[in-house]
Amino acid sequence: MSKSKDLIQKLGPLLGLLLIIIIISFMSPSFLTATNIFNVLRQVSISALIAFGMTFVILTGGIDLSVGSTLALTGAISAGLLAGGMNPLLAMLIGLLLGALLGAINGVIIAKGKVAPFIATLATMTIFRGLTLVYTDGKPVSGLGDSQAFQLFGKGYLFGIPVPVVTMIVAFIVLYFILKQTTFGRRVYAIGGNEEASRLSGINVDRITIAVYALTGMLAALSALILTSRLNSAQPTAGQSYELDAIAAVVLGGTSLTGGRGWIFGTLVGALIIGVLNNGLNLIGVSSFFQQVVKGIVILIAVLLDRKKTA
């Protein structure tokens, strides 16, 4: 493939995003205001963090359906610890580590148990959700105290930018670097490109697979903390169907579901497309029922265009 063609393919999603922004801003004058843009970005940060993790998983040729449940469980437990009066930073750290642990469990089932990722994470999706309901007794966890650090995490501003957006950007830069510039990132691509050849090249496929799912779990926990802070409570039903939005964002960004090809910048754009659509359709006054139809159609169009280009 020539360089220029490659670039067009990579920038396709970005052009799509710009097109959607232009259309919506013509239809709704309140769309392109600072308040609304921050609003969109704040919403996107939660789904983007999950989609970043999903990008790693999909690059290895896997899938993770359990991210939404991981978000709910880690959010509920962090909230519970906070409500119990624990040091907020410690409670948040425990939440993140728990997320990594849950993800690692997925990874072990997949790599060592040789269970198909779809099935493994379908099962843990149910298990983690069930554990959340058991822990919360089906009720929201609230009374999280008024710790400054925790409140800032979801609602604060840093240099005038919402903290969740800063978190998302920092995470993006770090993850971009990992994929592009580290041995770990290169091996993630290699496993998705040809798992057997990777194994036969002496790459520790199992360890990398487990690490990828652990990373994804941790990112789900990170977005759980943002969500919990913003709502000032943890909902047992939080994060439902987030896995589908995350997969959609990854696919919109041009990452191949068969693994080995794609990039995280595309995922960021994909998450933005979904976020802008949600927000814009609301502003225009499209009913929430019909919004789903539009979202689905956009995803289909994007994938069909991508197929045409690669054919």
Place this chain on the structure above:
Amino acid sequence: MIEMTGIDKAFNGNVVLKGVNFSLEDGEIHALMGENGAGKSTLMKILTGIYERDAGVIKVNGQEVDFKSPKEAEALGIAVIHQELNILPDLSVAENLFLGNEQTLGRTGILKTKEMNKEASRILSQLGLDIDVKTPAGLLSVGKQQIIEIAKAIETKAKVIIMDEPTAALTDREIQTLFKTIHKLQEQGVSFVYISHRMEEIFAICNRITILRDGQYVGVRVIKETTFDEIVKMMVGRELGERFPERHAEIGDVKLEVKGLTRDGYCEDINFKLRKGEVLAIAGLMGAGRTEVAQAIFGYRKMAKGEIFIDGKKVKITNPLHAKKHGIGYVTEDRKSEGLVVDFSIKDNVLLTNLDKASNMGIINRTKEKSFVSDLIKKLGVRTSGPMQTAKSLSGGNQQKVVIAKWLGDEPKILILDEPTRGVDIGAKKEIYQIINNLAEQGVAILMISSELPEVIGMADRVLVMHEGKVTGEVTKENMTQEKIMYYATGGDKVVQI
């Protein structure tokens, strides 16, 4: 019945068949023999309309034909049974037999199950197989599945059945049954093209044999009037010339020793020593268990029994990572599925095994990466527009060099090469031989698996010959002849009784 004359075929200017003749009479079992890559499959694919011929005439029953698809060949009664059986394991025997050819009530698509079951029973019992046709086909042995494939061919009124290595996965008893079936059909006037590497079988059931070598027609013989030796000579007889560069390696101490290596169903009690600077070949026919031995040494597949010693010390290798740490490299047989990430660039493929050398604390150093890869591709003479070219777009020979480069960068002390020149043109072959020689001269111990006898004889200091999972012979450089190797590879003095 069938008459093919002067068949030519080239792929992208690469000649694979040149003036090949082949004829098949009614009720004849005709063997087609030749080394791997001699053009047997291509010839049969031309006959059945999968490939188009460049030149030559094909006549069926005296009529000139020009099949455009396998369907057209099938309509004239030519059926193929591939080495990989086309059996759907969850469908019943009868359903498999009528797959794609179901009997229905008019055009409704409603199946006439009873009639088909009855017909299936009839055909199968005629072939000497009395089984319940409602059994899922996957529960049957491979031998019985093979007979279902034959039944399928008969059901479509085939007059010619082409069988590609039909006995590769069969037990001796299943082979007997298969042969009986073939004889029965022969009496009814069905002809067979029998592609096989197994000399003893060909002598047991075939009437005539056509031999190909390097895409050329060597000749046809009546089985009763020829000998084992004559066939082998016809098959392999070619001048070695200087296709193989000279090597001045000093053979040193034992580097690798394998004791009693066994993998159930694949290989049994394999023992050998490999010395520094030595090229040890493992020869044998396809499916003899050679690759399986290599996989076990490399830790890619588990061995049931056996020990491995490196430099006299016992080592435990349970995955490729261990093997790599012990200085073993493995250039796999199948480049595309096991050797390369085809969508990756040359650079990223070479770095699959060497990323640690071009990085620091897990962070890749772009400059080091580039110079590391450039050095290797220059050393191996990979012809490419640059290290960023994707592996997919390289020729077979250059792909193979990339796979070798991948391991050379790791500086292995023991290098396993599985069919190092398969699908590689003559020029690149010689370059690969030169690379192997250089490595041996540097003291690397080389284990080379090869199905090409000239390559084995031209390159190896010593050869182990395998047959059906066991080592049947060891031949040293002085005594190496193709006849001798072929003798052991076909099982030595083991002859199938019929």
